[in-house]
Amino acid sequence: MKKNQYIGRQSMISRILNPKFIMVYATIALFLIIYLFGALAYGNKGFTTLRTFTNLFVDNAYYGISAVGMTMVLITGGIDLSVGAVASLTGMFIAYGTSVLGLHPLICIVFSMIVGVGLGLLMGWVIHYLNVPPFITTLTGMFLARGVCSLISRESIEIKHAMIDALSGWRVNFMHLKDGQWVKVKPTAFINFNVLLFIAVLLVGMYLLQRTRFGRNIYAIGGNEQSAKLMGLPVGKTKVLVYGFNGMCSVLAGIAYALYVKSGWNLSLQGAELDVITCAVIGGTLLTGGVGYMIGTLFGVLLKSIIPALITFNGNLLSWWGKIATGLLLLLFILIQKIVVSSSGANKMKSKAKVTKE
Amino acid sequence: MPENNLLEMKQIEILFPGVKALDKVDFSLRAGEIHSLLGENGAGKSTLIKCLTGVHRMDTGTITLQGKEIHPQSPQHAMELGISTVYQEVNLCPNLTVAENIFVGRQPMRHGQIDWRTITKRAKELMARFHLNIDVSRPLSFYSTAIQQMVAIARAVDIKAKILILDEPTSSLDDNEVQLLFGVMRELKAEGMGIIFITHFLDQVFAISDRLTILRNGHLVGSFDISEISKVELVTQMIGKDMNTIFNLRRADVAPDAPFMLTASHIGAPGQVNDISITLKKGELIGFAGLLGSGRTETAELLFGATRMTSGQMELDGKQTDIKKPYDALMRGMAFCPEDRKRDGIIGDLSIRENISLAVQARRGFLHPLSLKEQNRLADKYIEALGIATPDAEKKIGELSGGNQQKVILARWMATDPKVLILDEPTRGIDIGAKAEIQRLMLEMCGNGVSVIFISSELDEIIRCSNRIIVMRDREKVAELDGETCTQEKILSIIAEGAATAGGEAQ
Numbered sequence: 001m002k003k004n005q006y007i008g009r010q011s012m013i014s015r016i017l018n019p020k021f022i023m024v025y026a027t028i029a030l031f032l033i034i035y036l037f038g039a040l041a042y043g044n045k046g047f048t049t050l051r052t053f054t055n056l057f058v059d060n061a062y063y064g065i066s067a068v069g070m071t072m073v074l075i076t077g078g079i080d081l082s083v084g085a086v087a088s089l090t091g092m093f094i095a096y097g098t099s100v101l102g103l104h105p106l107i108c109i110v111f112s113m114i115v116g117v118g119l120g121l122l123m124g125w126v127i128h129y130l131n132v133p134p135f136i137t138t139l140t141g142m143f144l145a146r147g148v149c150s151l152i153s154r155e156s157i158e159i160k161h162a163m164i165d166a167l168s169g170w171r172v173n174f175m176h177l178k179d180g181q182w183v184k185v186k187p188t189a190f191i192n193f194n195v196l197l198f199i200a201v202l203l204v205g206m207y208l209l210q211r212t213r214f215g216r217n218i219y220a221i222g223g224n225e226q227s228a229k230l231m232g233l234p235v236g237k238t239k240v241l242v243y244g245f246n247g248m249c250s251v252l253a254g255i256a257y258a259l260y261v262k263s264g265w266n267l268s269l270q271g272a273e274l275d276v277i278t279c280a281v282i283g284g285t286l287l288t289g290g291v292g293y294m295i296g297t298l299f300g301v302l303l304k305s306i307i308p309a310l311i312t313f314n315g316n317l318l319s320w321w322g323k324i325a326t327g328l329l330l331l332l333f334i335l336i337q338k339i340v341v342s343s344s345g346a347n348k349m350k351s352k353a354k355v356t357k358e
Numbered sequence: 359m360p361e362n363n364l365l366e367m368k369q370i371e372i373l374f375p376g377v378k379a380l381d382k383v384d385f386s387l388r389a390g391e392i393h394s395l396l397g398e399n400g401a402g403k404s405t406l407i408k409c410l411t412g413v414h415r416m417d418t419g420t421i422t423l424q425g426k427e428i429h430p431q432s433p434q435h436a437m438e439l440g441i442s443t444v445y446q447e448v449n450l451c452p453n454l455t456v457a458e459n460i461f462v463g464r465q466p467m468r469h470g471q472i473d474w475r476t477i478t479k480r481a482k483e484l485m486a487r488f489h490l491n492i493d494v495s496r497p498l499s500f501y502s503t504a505i506q507q508m509v510a511i512a513r514a515v516d517i518k519a520k521i522l523i524l525d526e527p528t529s530s531l532d533d534n535e536v537q538l539l540f541g542v543m544r545e546l547k548a549e550g551m552g553i554i555f556i557t558h559f560l561d562q563v564f565a566i567s568d569r570l571t572i573l574r575n576g577h578l579v580g581s582f583d584i585s586e587i588s589k590v591e592l593v594t595q596m597i598g599k600d601m602n603t604i605f606n607l608r609r610a611d612v613a614p615d616a617p618f619m620l621t622a623s624h625i626g627a628p629g630q631v632n633d634i635s636i637t638l639k640k641g642e643l644i645g646f647a648g649l650l651g652s653g654r655t656e657t658a659e660l661l662f663g664a665t666r667m668t669s670g671q672m673e674l675d676g677k678q679t680d681i682k683k684p685y686d687a688l689m690r691g692m693a694f695c696p697e698d699r700k701r702d703g704i705i706g707d708l709s710i711r712e713n714i715s716l717a718v719q720a721r722r723g724f725l726h727p728l729s730l731k732e733q734n735r736l737a738d739k740y741i742e743a744l745g746i747a748t749p750d751a752e753k754k755i756g757e758l759s760g761g762n763q764q765k766v767i768l769a770r771w772m773a774t775d776p777k778v779l780i781l782d783e784p785t786r787g788i789d790i791g792a793k794a795e796i797q798r799l800m801l802e803m804c805g806n807g808v809s810v811i812f813i814s815s816e817l818d819e820i821i822r823c824s825n826r827i828i829v830m831r832d833r834e835k836v837a838e839l840d841g842e843t844c845t846q847e848k849i850l851s852i853i854a855e856g857a858a859t860a861g862g863e864a865q
Binding site for chain 1: 433434437438443445448449450451452453454458462463465467471472513
């Protein structure tokens with residue numbers, strides 16, 4: 001009985017040091033190391049300014065938005081290759097709708113939502129109820145969406161609309177106090193609508209994953225789908241909704257991208273799905289499912305975007321080095337994951353039941 | 359039948375394509391009762407349970423729970439009706455914490471959000487009730503199978519189940535853990551829960567149950583109070599034959615002048631086993647006895663080349679041989695049927711035919727593929743010879759019962775026409791009838807001139823079959839006994855001599 005007393009307490013420290021967060025810590029640590037490296041190497045060129053940091057968000061918000069949905073899909077043990085094409089399609093809808101058909105952008109956005117979420121739900125349904133592998137199903141979705149893009153137009157269409165201009169131009173500048181006056185920091189650093197959208201989607205994703213049954217069912221399905229079924233969890237419904245949610249994220253990412261480049265092009269965001277998956281994986285999400293955190297994905301996005309930033313600051317390196325560095329990063333993280341997973345398996349062998357007999 | 363039955367299943371019939379899986383079976387369960395469900399593999403135990411949990415739909419019959427007729431549609435539906443099942447393989451999510459595994463899908467909510475604090479608190483209380491002092495915020499995969507099993511039961515119990523079905527929960531537990539589980543079962547029983555207990559361990563049946571029901575080939579044999587029936591009767595009823603006729607086996611006849619098939623002198627490998635010498639005659643069966651970890655399996659792996667030997671010499675069929683890897687052993691006429699059937703033996707998604715053909719194919723090399731016709735001939739031959747219960751050779755091996763899987767593995771190696779066959783725990787986890795069958799097959803092979811090495815934790819089967827018995831202890835060969843004159847006590851005392859200091863591992 002005596003022993004039972006200590007289980008009542010669980011210190012904050014042991015909660016933070018929980019081994020299940022190891023991957024997230026690795027991502028954060030690596031981001032800090034690379035940031036520190038950048039600060040040492042290119043500090044004099046302005047790498048440490050706030051602007052460099054906020055630009056990581058501004059320039060990659062659309063990846064981040066999509067990565068939130070992708071993280072959920074990956075946690076279920078699935079994959080979604082259609083996100084880039086769906087985002088591109090959203091851009092086409094907005095560009096064609098506003099510039100050619102003269103529609104209000106909100107109508108285009110609502111339409112995109114219906115199409116994107118609908119496609120997601122449909123793919124989820126096919127994956128679960130027809131038992132088609134996610135890879136194939138979403139590959140089909142990708143070709144479908146990309147095909148429709150080209151059907152709409154094979155030329156880039158500029159987006160010209162007052163609301164789009166206002167949204168993409170809107171920004172909150174960072175200010176600081178200088179000689180008793182609030183002035184903009186120099187060089188100017190700001191966040192825009194896309195960054196806010198990213199943060200909002202990220203928070204929603206976090207809330208869904210950690211605070212709702214829907215989110216916990218996602219983890220359970222990724223852990224062992226058969227068990228989840230036998231535990232009486234709504235496996236089919238959850239999976240369909242996850243792909244639907246990811247469809248929504250793709251559309252939001254498409255909106256953010258449209259605001260970022262202010263045009264729609266049928267070949268935009270080609271291969272973006274792989275970048276998005278990369279963000280999630282280097283953020284600690286297991287491709288085999290069951291493990292992943294939004295905070296990890298956030299740092300995954302930052303980690304992936306800091307590399308091109310470094311290359312820009314260097315100025316001499318070809319941008320292809322970015323791809324190579326990203327590849328190495330991905331490899332590194334997959335290796336870390338392997339090690340973490342196999343060592344937690346070894347733990348199991350060691351842990352013999354601590355049984356108190358009365 | 360008494361009136362206070364919690365559950366009543368009447369005239370249950372289930373038809374599978376071509377087979378009547380259950381034929382007018384009655385089953386009843388009282389509140390506050392532990393009721394064992396017994397039968398051989400394929401007798402219909404799982405089918406009956408799956409019918410109760412809504413996995414299979416019954417063709418005729420009625421199920422009544424507390425006087426009301428029910429029609430379980432799915433495991434989820436059964437759970438809502440108050441029927442919870444804990445399976446042999448733990449069906450929980452390894453990535454979630456212990457606490458979450460108990461509550462996932464029915465988490466307590468607060469302000470529309472999951473109330474993690476209450477979950478942790480209640481999980482702790484539940485585990486404490488099971489006398490388990492563990493950190494419930496650790497992932498399930500961190501803990502041993504026994505604890506995982508307890509967590510599964512905790513979840514089932516907390517759902518406010520009226521009926522708890524335990525489907526072979528003890529097969530991976532050690533003695534202490536079994537006692538712990540029994541304690542919990544008794545507490546639940548005292549609270550008025552009805553428990554259906556399925557196991558192959560007859561001792562456990564007698565230790566814990568109040569009543570038992572026996573099935574055979576989809577038919578009901580009968581239900582008995584535990585005091586009404588003896589173990590011998592029980593076994594007789596289960597297999598439908600007298601136990602003695604079943605085990606009426608004769609040791610292999612080995613001619614005194616039979617040639618030596620395998621001679622190993624002073625073989626060993628660092629960290630594995632030391633200085634083992636073995637001789638094996640043509641058509642002889644020798645048994646390896648000893649505790650788990652005593653070096654039985656290690657010796658077998660050394661002989662087969664799965665571990666590289668660093669000292670000693672081996673002669674096979676009178677010729678000096680140097681076996682470096684299993685392939686060498688296979689090419690020289692040896693076969694090895696490893697211990698863990700699920701992990702090292704079967705390939706679950708392949709058909710029986712493919713599983714049988716594997717070793718023959720490996721021996722021929724991939725440039726000389728077996729034609730489908732040859733494969734079919736092999737499969738059909740062994741399905742018939744070994745009495746593998748299956749509609750056809752194309753069934754996935756993973757869908758067979760344990761005993762039948764073991765027969766397929768045996769067939770795989772028999773098909774290679776081995777001179778020396780090593781069987782590591784071929785009878786573990788299968789029922790008595792199938793055990794007897796496997797033993798009969800081994801001895802039959804000896805009769806055909808195959809030399810067999812038989813490893814088993816069950817001394818009675820070792821003694822029953824072996825010409826000679828090699829006793830292992832602490833990774834060394836400590837005795838070689840004659841099978842005819844050997845007794846269990848003798849082997850036990852040899853093992854115990856050293857085990858007294860080693861602490862003695864539970865079998």
